[in-house]
Amino acid sequence: MAAKDVLGARGEELATDHLISAGLEILDRNWRCSQGELDIVARDQDDVVFVEVKTRSSVLFGHPFESITATKVARLRRLAAVWCDAHPGSGATVRIDAIAVIVPSRGAVEIEHLKRIS
Numbered sequence: 001m002a003a004k005d006v007l008g009a010r011g012e013e014l015a016t017d018h019l020i021s022a023g024l025e026i027l028d029r030n031w032r033c034s035q036g037e038l039d040i041v042a043r044d045q046d047d048v049v050f051v052e053v054k055t056r057s058s059v060l061f062g063h064p065f066e067s068i069t070a071t072k073v074a075r076l077r078r079l080a081a082v083w084c085d086a087h088p089g090s091g092a093t094v095r096i097d098a099i100a101v102i103v104p105s106r107g108a109v110e111i112e113h114l115k116r117i118s
Contacts, residue, residue, distance in 0.1 A: 011054070015051065015053045015111065027048070028083070054098065055101040056100075057102070
């Protein structure tokens with residue numbers, strides 16, 4: 001596994017732990033269909049939350065959230081609709097969130113959670 005893949009998997013694990021600590025129930029991780037992949041699907045009371053996780057080792061080349069473009073958000077919306085079609089009755093409302101994880105080689109991990117990015 002490439003170093004960036006290891007870093008990404010670590011970030012998704014930390015993001016999952018963060019969501020569980022915040023009281024969310026994890027419904028799916030790395031859910032795939034022919035149109036793409038959702039990092040994390042969770043339940044927050046009546047909301048089904050689709051979470052895009054971006055992990056970096058530093059902000060030297062920009063903050064992780066900077067890589068979430070309008071095109072990426074549109075893709076997440078389409079993937080959320082596909083997931084909901086595959087899981088009927090799973091929630092009253094849909095929310096798309098993003099979590100940035102910065103895992104430096106030294107120092108504390110930083111996690112930032114943005115709710116309702118779209």
